[in-house]
Amino acid sequence: MKKVCVIGYPIAHSRSPLIHNYWLQMYGIPGLYEKREVKVPELQHFLHHLTAQGYVGCNVTIPHKEAALAFVPHLEDVVKRTGSLNTVYFVGETLCATSTDGEGFYQNLVTQVPELDLTGKTVVIFGAGGSARAITERLLRENIGKIKILNRTHSRAEELAALFGSKVVPIVQNSFVSESRDAVLVINTTAQGLRDQEKLNVDLSCLPPQAVVADIVYVPLKTSLLIQAEARGLRTVGGLGMLLHQAVVGFEKWYGLKPVVTHELYQRVAKDVEQGSN
Ligand SMILES: NC(=O)c1ccc[n+]([C@@H]2O[C@H](COP(=O)([O-])OP(=O)(O)OC[C@H]3O[C@@H](n4cnc5c(N)ncnc54)[C@H](OP(=O)(O)O)[C@@H]3O)[C@@H](O)[C@H]2O)c1
Incomplete structure (x- = not known):
């Protein structure tokens, strides 16, 4: 089973598990996406021991999006150009990173206003x-x-x-x-x-x-x-469409399948936003 997580501090508010676990279930992929609270001093150790903890990758959120660059050996050009990353994955045994926020914004924009x-x-x-x-x-x-x-x-x-x-x-x-x-x-x-x-x-x-x-x-x-x-x-x-579309890139890197942002997924996450406090 391929496990992925989102790391940050605080992390309780993250809706990424809702999104990725929806796709795992929709496509019948044996996998799990979980939240992990990682504080600043723990970041390097966590990223360097992803495999040992059973993860094939992770999302990175506040406050680590910039600091994590120092701990990932292969950075995609978009990370170098923006100085920020949010998605970590492996190619072979090499830890790699990309940034999916720009792509998520753009894909949502062209979907909504083609x-x-x-x-x-x-x-x-x-x-x-x-x-x-x-x-x-x-x-x-x-x-x-x-x-x-x-x-x-x-x-x-x-x-x-x-x-x-x-x-x-x-x-x-x-x-x-x-x-x-x-x-x-x-x-x-x-x-x-x-x-x-x-x-x-x-x-x-x-x-x-x-x-x-x-x-x-x-x-x-x-x-x-x-x-x-x-x-x-x-x-x-x-903004919610951007959140869903940026997740597509990471899911494809970890699970090898480009997932679809469905209306049902939008509704599920929208409901969570409406019911939540943040
Ligand atoms: N939809 C999505 O998928 C998605 C993805 C990423 C982020 N977001 C949202 O986007 C927002 C920004 O995220 P970020 O990562 O860019 O944060 P960031 O790097 O901390 O930048 C925050 C920006 O907001 C400005 N700002 C904050 N409070 C302000 C205020 N009271 N009045 C005027 N400007 C203010 C800051 O201006 P100064 O430079 O003057 O401080 C800065 O330009 C957050 O609300 C986050 O939740 C959404």
Whole structure:
């Protein structure tokens, strides 16, 4: 039986077991996906003894997504470009890692809005953290015109832009209205809008009518940003689909089968989000 786990601290909130165990059951694969609480000082030992603990791989979440790079010998290019990983697997006996957040965001986006054409267009991203980096890296592979980064701490927006070259530009607070008139996609990657956190208040009236508004926060499923965008008649993409689509990549690496994100899976995880506290 192939066992996989998600490691982090805290880890109780993770919905990854719900997703992967659903697929294991759906495809009749003998396997198990579990949660393991791993604190910072334990990370190196845990990763170097994955096999001894019976695991064929793991997901890595907060606070280890950056620190884990030091303990994995083979890093995919996407990890090197974003400085972050979330999926660890073996090729032979070599421990390898990838980052699936950018791919998860993109696959969910094209599933929800297949007609969206990003070629040469402008995208505005709120936030400059790990997920903003991952999404920027993935979107740049789509021949985008410009990605504008607006972050509470402007220096982090500048750092992100510096990583990716001239198509990515930092923009200052309060410039959203003037900077987003031609945006086809606006993405919130900050923690704003999370249940019990402050909301992201932004004036969407400047956006063109065909613009899409996406939020990667999925607790609640419909954030205030998405409610605002819907009220303006704009198309919206929620964060839960990204969570499900990013899991596809890891499952395929561990179990050799590309799973389908079904409506039933979405409903199951959505129910868990609605019932849970975070
Ligand atoms: N749907 C999914 O699959 C998925 C995947 C990954 C993450 N997420 C969600 O995405 C969010 C960000 O994750 P991350 O890994 O990118 O985190 P991160 O690296 O810690 O970055 C957090 C970002 O949010 C900003 N921020 C936090 N609180 C803020 C506030 N009160 N006002 C304005 N900006 C604020 C930070 O700005 P500063 O630089 O100024 O601190 C930073 O840009 C989390 O809510 C996480 O749950 C969802």
